[in-house]
Amino acid sequence: MALLEAFSLQKAFGERTLFQIPHLEIQPGDRIGLVGPNGAGKSTLLHLLYGDLPPDGGRVVRRCPIALVEQLPAPGQPLPPVEDPRLLGLLGVGEGAASGGERTRLALAAALSRDTPLLLLDEPTNSLDLAGIALLRRLLGRCRGAVVLVTHDQALLEDCCTAIWELAEGGLRVFPGHYTQWLAQREQERASQQAAYDQYRGERARLEREARRLAQQAQGLRKAPRRMGNSEARLHKGSATVPQGRLARQAAVLEGRAQRLAQVDRPDSLPQVRMPLGVSSPLTSPTALRVEGLAACYGGRPVFQDLSLTLATGSRTVLLGPNGAGKSTLARCIWEQVPGVRWAPGLRIGYFAQDHQLLDPAATLLENARAHSSLPESQVRTLLANLGFAGQSVYRPAGVLSGGERAKAAFAQLLAGDYNFLLLDEPTNHLDLYARRALEGLLAQWQGTLLVITHDRALARGVGGRALWLEGGALGEAAPEALG
Template sequence: MPAPLLKATALQKSYGEQTLFNIPCLEIYEGQRIGLVGENGCGKSTLLQILNGSLAPDHGQIQRRCKIAFLQQEDSLHPFSVHDLDSSARRFLPQGPGKSGGELRRKGIAAVLSQNAPLLFADEPTNNLDLAGITMLEESLLHYRGAVVFVSHDRELLDRVCTSLWALDGGELRIFPGNYSAWAAQRQQERDFAQFEYDQYQKQRNHLIAEARNLRQQAKSMNKAPKRMGNSEARLHKGTVTISQAALQNRAKAIDKRIALLEKKDKPFQAPGIKMGADSKGFVSQTAVRIEHGEVRRGNHLILEDVSFTLPSGSKTVLLGENGAGKTSLAEYLLSGGPGVSLAPGLETGFFTQHHEILDPDLTVLENAQADSCLTEREVRSILANLLLPAKALQKPVHLLSGGERAKTAFARLLASQRGLLILDEPTNHIDFLAAEALEQFLLAWKGTLLLITHDRRLAEKIGQRLLLVEKGHVCTFEGTFSQWQASQKPASNDSLLILIEQMRRAAETPKGRG
């Protein structure tokens, strides 16, 4: 068997009193494509930094037997000049003076991949990428010559790329063969078995408790000697009762010992389920939103013209387009009631933005979630629990929260407000896969009207009943699901990123002064 590219033993890292992880051993071999998953704040980025050598562990040894390339969350620039690249590679780069975060992110990805290191670490590589960029990244990882370990909450990427999965949970690293779906299925089987064991434990324990209680009840209720009984007979009766009572008490004590010897099974965590109180109100109109011949501007610049579409009441529509195409501007235009926009009478709207402006930074998590709520505090707490915000975090001011916690709090505030129209702009950014799954389940069951802006392919496919496509300054409607739309498109060429990577590699290998 070949030696691993990297081996770590007895790896430990803590911050203050909190132990992030304690990993006895991990190994990375040539050709592996490993997805690293876990809840927000569990230590995924820290683990990558330690394995890369940019951060020291508290304890442990790491053997690195090859060159390592590291794509961090904020990498966007690269050390090569555009003039080092040929025209085919330059076409992939940002054009003009403006460079979006997604465009710069593509450039950074290409720079790191072009190093052709035998081992690549990537931390949230899909950050700031649109659908085209994510598809290009996916192809690049699938064709990468070395081993790859990457942190991601993109379930579709994890499914398509991974050969194995590392799950960081409660300070332990568990290793699973296969992709995200295989791991999720195994995780559900383990949860189901843990629930079965807990139910059996409770059933047996309750049966024994009831049996001991009945024996003590029998002992307590034994008849006293009848009044007409003579003294000798009464003494004999009392002795018999005492012996019988002692026997019953001993049997009860023996059962108590059996209860104490039972192997205790802890109750598995189970979210309480989001219950939204009263049934959804009936729609007053078949159309929630109508836009006719609208014009969307960014400042004085016209970015979308002759915009006309409808959002049927109760529909779930996904808004797709490249970075900078005008998706968020279109949502803001709709909400502002710009020329040509009409909403159903009495329709209340809620808007989830990428920067969570809906939140008051000085209020606590619970206060923010209740601010516009039509629900009881118990129902609001249920929503927060489903989004994996623990009870101890509910009294924390929002300005002290992480990005993922702020996103979850903003979701909770919107969900609790029960608005008739929700517009969600990249709702799965910054949150872990468990919270994304909880949000997905709510949106599937929700009866209101939804406009969803997302680059999360799994979420788009599961939620979207129809699409709005923003392209080249226009908006068109596609009546069908995300996968149906993909099937209708001509296969897109992803050669541009691969060309850019190759050109960057050649530029790095060309001696200075040559040309």
């Protein structure tokens, strides 16, 4: 018997229908990867299945206890207790976890310790370091219950899931197979659809072209030559009537065949995300940023003391380290210019906070994007459209956006501003594959100074330049194996 079933499930936000799903079920032992672009409703669907969010239509039948690990639990948000303390040691985290990665580990420990028959995981790799992701992979392999996993980590999907649910364009498609098999089938389906569409367009164009030719030929027979006299014109008209009518009928038949061709739809275009960004006011100082003797605490505990860092203008740096080492704390210290941090004259930092704290949840997308921008509204709207927010969607409040949409909204603030230094803290968290590719392209072309905090090894390698490691309060050069 299925652990969970849903019938005629519907959810909308305002006038926007998020999805309509006729039926879905989860069987014991299922390992399901739930994929789809940002804003498709993946997190919403998990909450509907869990039961803390009501559907607008349909019903969910739950036949077992369910555990849910939400996207990056917010600081101060209470977490369920960990019933098996051994998991705390295994996951390398204590009850007083403070950093984003530590809180994710604590939420995982709480969910796994309950040993529920059904586990729902929403972006569990967000903010986890490499060791945490490897441990998550092992724990999921040993998990006895069914799992529904929302993640943009392709390696984790391939290793841990034996079925793929694709949530897109308001519907759910189920594929019984691994992630790479689903990718191959989707590409094959798109290729077949494109071939059928091209054949349909070609045949219709041929029929319409031949119909026009016959119609023009019939029209030509209707006209008498210029130098023909009246009597000759009458003779011409009589002799032309029969072939003219035949050609006109043939043209009409061909036009009818073209109209009656079974229509084949163009395959849907894959989402395109563009992030154009330039440096309009480069720095003249050879040193963009200097940190000397910096000390900081987070969650009531010291994370580093007497920390020093110098970044040259135009340099590219990636900052790595385990969860709880203080990487985000260092980023906030730089952004807030606390004592010990010196910006070069004319330095303008565009800060991407891991928790998107610079977004005003009550303001619209458009208002947030224009908050620190001198660009005219038309340019900001174009920028938002490049990120997938077109038309009336720019008036949605930031507080109702999905995690991936909030990340894109935070990038919109950067793209609309005028910065010569980018400070990015875990920028790939929540982003779908298309937005990640756009981000990689942006960073590859960026001419200003760059400091990126990430656990994403592919992104770290793409940044190039210098790699630093922060751990135990000490900052130094990262070992080559840290980049994979």
